[in-house]
Amino acid sequence: MYSKRFEKEAFKEEVKNNIKNLYRKTIEEATGRQIFQAVSLAVKETIIDYWLATQAEMEKEDPKTVYYMSMEFLMGRALGNNLINMTAYKEVKEALDEMGIDLNAVEDEEPDPALGNGGLGRLAACFLDSLATLGYPAYGCGIRYRYGMFKQKIENGYQVEVPDNWLKDGNPFEIRRDEYAKEVRFGGDVRIEYDPVTKRNNFIQENYSSVLAVPYDMPIIGYGNHVVNTLRIWDAEAITDFHLDAFNRGDYRHAVEQENLAKMIVDVLYPCDDHYAGKELRLKQQYFFISASLQALLVRYKKKHDDVRKLHEKVTIQMNDTHPTLAVAELMHLLIDQEGLEWDEAWDVTTKTVAYTNHTIMAEALEKWPVDLFSRLLPRIYQIIQEIDRRFIEQVRSRYPGDEGRVARMAIIRDGQVKMAHLAIVAGYSVNGVARLHTEILKHEELKDFYDMMPEKFNNKTNGITQRRFLMHGNPLLADWVTKRIGDGWITDLSQMSRLKKYVDDPKALAEFREIKYQNKLRLAEYIKKYNGIEVDPRSIFDVQVKRLHEYKRQFLNILHVMYLYNQIKDHPEMYFYPRTFIFGAKAAAGYVRAKETIKLINSVADVINNDKSINGKIKVVFIEDYRVSNAEIIFAAADVSEQISTASKEASGTGNMKFMLNGAPTLGTMDGANVEIVEEVGIENAFIFGLSSDEVINFENNGGYNPADIYFNDWDIKRVVDQLIDGTYSNGDREMYRDLYDSLVNTHGQERADRYFILKDFRSYADAQKRVEEAYKDREGWAKKALMNVACCGKFSSDRTIQEYVDDIWHLDHIKVDA
Template identity: 45%
Template structure:
């Protein structure tokens, strides 16, 4: 046993005995996880301390994000440290096993792609030994646990720290105060290590927890005002209690604003404090030593907050603004204008007094600058940051920052030509594209060990773990039947593993010998889960009637959460369940088709599903998905893409080839050309398949439990609503083409070797979509930071 493993064993045994009075064999999975994680923290402590010092001494990037969907840390950290096998042998010798830890909860500090991207980027920066660290919020309950009861989504609190949080270190001495309009709170940092693969570098994710200045009012309690005694505590803790609280009321909006300002202010105070320790109050070097990446608009209040802090240090507004402009960079994650955050003046003033006044100063400077440049008055008006008595956060970020980037080539071009066209016309040098990426350590090595072993054997090394583009060399095996049959066998093994996980975790039985077709992502209209389930309903009707007789048995998996207040998305979840029930109850289609909704989609579930998938459904309306990262994870695991030319699908097809994927539907240009005269009712009248599936929503074929959800879905397509036109995401325009593509995929699965060749080609050409590539581009093109490797 190595000295390192002896240290792990000693720390593990000591912790178990001291905290639980147990041995490893006697410990519960959560107790074993706590003890082993603490032992691992001992192993990395020296490297973490050294890495922090190296980061602080270099030009340093801070990644501000409202979400960090880190998932379960233990397995990924063991992988990155190269200790998985050693630790497994240690535990088995003591009567325990790493497998027991598979029941440990995820850290659900994110909603979907935005938060998982942030986590992947920290992973890649650590692996590349780049001085990048993250700032966010330590949510008490994360997003929520999703339960499906009679087909309806029910939200339950996700108490992810119930059994402790062994991968975080509370740093009381570095707490700061954040002042709001109605109270002041303490922001207490918890630091999580981000372990790089094959390097001594360890990054830091600092998450802020909101706490009251005075946790308990003894006098009010003594006066028997029991609620009042903890009122300040509850109000403070609300800020970091839940990710994305419902903001359908002004009170909810103010809480959302407090969340955003809370972590932005705490993070900037932290940076300024650290800078002053070394440089005093001379801020001439601040911009030279700091880059701050704003992950979407949630942290954009950091811009006026830095200006406020620097003015408090004696700088003029103009000097403070120039520093801010040199420090901040902004990643845009949406092409839909309605999704760009806008905060009314009165709400912003109530939440954080003084912020709007600083934004108005920035806006006045913008107007002067645009006038000096000779920009026409109508364009200046459109670009105004505070137009309509509201602060437009994306405009603030573009103007008061150094760079703005999109997250896929198509997305960036749409930003330039449409969403931010006025800004691009004036400041074209600020715009860049940085196509998203994923870390192959978690999403291939950890999620799919059998496939990883095959890739390593064929390549002759594990260099793909830090250079995913090396897999392109394995294209030479795309016609090797022996390799393709081994890949087929691995995919079947992952089917069986996923089926066993579903049975164990959710009590759901599925047939592993069917095609696994998956649509897994946040439930949202533009992602078009509604199109997916309507097409499956039509397949059911055709199989039942005998119109479709040669259908390869398929299980269609859906997974994802709806925002609690998003009733239409909840209606789509209910519809998926209703169609599933209809099909399951009909012996005429038994064994041919099955629909399964996997509850409580999170990182752990994603690892199971993605490794097992045969078909990756990426069917958003062209021009609506910024990039996607689920598409990349599925590609890397050998699933073919059934999708539109939207987001990063465009680049996936360029890398793997059209022949290895299934592209359908209207392009961005067609949708733009059809927008003015698009009439979904004409398609409803002319296409009997469309009429059949839509009528099933309202003619009693499907039961929505008396909620009216299905009628509302029907109306949203054929009648529209006060806030949108009929069929705003063009489901009916793409319905026929989607159904044809779905059937083509299904037929092609019958030729195992030919279909495996498509999957293999996707694996071999996925190198571009590593987050290592993406983060290296950010480092060189935007942040101008260099490796601190020693």
């Protein structure tokens, strides 16, 4: 264990020296940020030894390795998590205490690296944690965006996006690896040249622009096992020799273009989640990191192996959604044009190496690139995709003669567009969804044609989350209590949580458990007071919905229900009502108008309700600014109710739902995504389920038959709430402010159906479920039992389980062992 080798005095000395050498200061003079840097560098010292040891082991054993390709890694802060996984958290805390430094405050100085939007990016981060913890060799490959997810400010109730310069003071954990830099080429033309010796055509890209991809490596530490994997994120620079040359040739414009390309390419993460914007720069980003990662991967492989035809024996590439699908064509390009393989040989290797994970069925998220843009930017890659498509269509035709409709539906290139999901499925040796229901919908609805033709590729891998960050780090009180009760095996084997079931009937254990939740609610209440200036009652029900703002996630339903409750309390002040704090946290993509209107609505409702003395604080509404990994940990720990209320069939899995469960908050949700499996584990009596089923939703979508006007005109409570959107109640008399939200419920807009997400349809059943929550919460011990059952039954939702399934069914990796 690291902790055994941890020497307190040496560590303290190191921190002091770092401050002296870096800043010419004493501890007393140093700023918080400087102390954070000094502590992190001291921690990195130890990490490096294990990082080297892991690399040496990989060099020696040559294990099969996964390259997890992702446009997003939503890592969150590293210091605390690294200390936890080094099993040195408590010792370092003690050492710093002795120096008069508070570790929590030091952790708060770390920028929260947000190189991801939401679920997909955070899943990638949890997967890296689990891979290292389980001792599997892995590289995460991504982009070192200068600006990650924006910081959210709320001004006058509106979201304002502020750039997050997370690298301003440097990132103490990263290491720049100039020696692995690679050139990435864009544009130009492809000249075909016949080589009489090899009797092959050579494809030569000319007149291109290029950038230099420079990798930065970050350590990914396994829990207590000394394994340190690598997250490799690529920065872009202008190729200096090249542009000097261009300057000399007088080609000034080209040189400047290349300089600009390098600056632009890694500048910013696209803030669209579950939505494809079709921007050329995004395609450049995708090719940039894929090409660099694959070039580096091949160099590494060839150090030990001389036959690239066997690449798949040592390497597997997982494509996190379609964003990295260019890996298919780039690998073909490198194998054919650089390594000299024949098409069939290259295809054989590629289709045994790449695998694809689908994360959504939302049509607007499907990546389709216009052919003209694509072929201009990536001429050789486009040729390769054309050839893949030509051969694939031949196969479809021979399998389904005469079925041209099917050919049209399945083609990779069609109607002037390149369909990335089709390319990923055709080339991938595995296609997986992220929860059982989602995978079934892929097989039988969205990807039915592909499933019919190649059922063997399809499989499910229900998502998971890491208990190291979301319980050990985020909720130390509960983590310690669990360890006291069942030992610490749960840290690397979450299924052991089931041993907590026996405490469900133990009043003393339940009382302790309840007290921990209360302490965590106090912590969140302080946070809310500090950052929102709102007093909330920690004895009220903390009812929480935190996630990206998206129509299908239905924050709108939640706030409409709050408006409905408020009407009820105003109408019947004498009515029994258990005090509730409705807590929201959500970022909206900068260009997503309706999502931003919803944020404004939540804040407006909060203003009206929180300032209405007549309701005696029975309802409070809080919108937490800048929801991100670091405050998420505090929020999950304090939640009583986990709102997972997406329109059934739309949320592929969800992972927030699992984090709430781990922290003892029962789910109030629809039968969507992984909620279905959560209910299966915890029992329906320990959750609050409502709403249309996914079959019902899909049936309405396909066959019609739902008219929200029927509800609007027949349910007076609902009509009243909906009308309040346009009667000025929440907009100081402005009847237009929420007109678009109102219209979205009751009026058809062009192609868009009214109430596309079935908010009015599910409203009553949601309100009933909320009533059941209130009833259940009144029984304090009964509630604690439900909450504890959620903790006890969360074992399945560890990303350790998910990763083990990927390894067993898809990747077939070798283990590594690193001795201390």
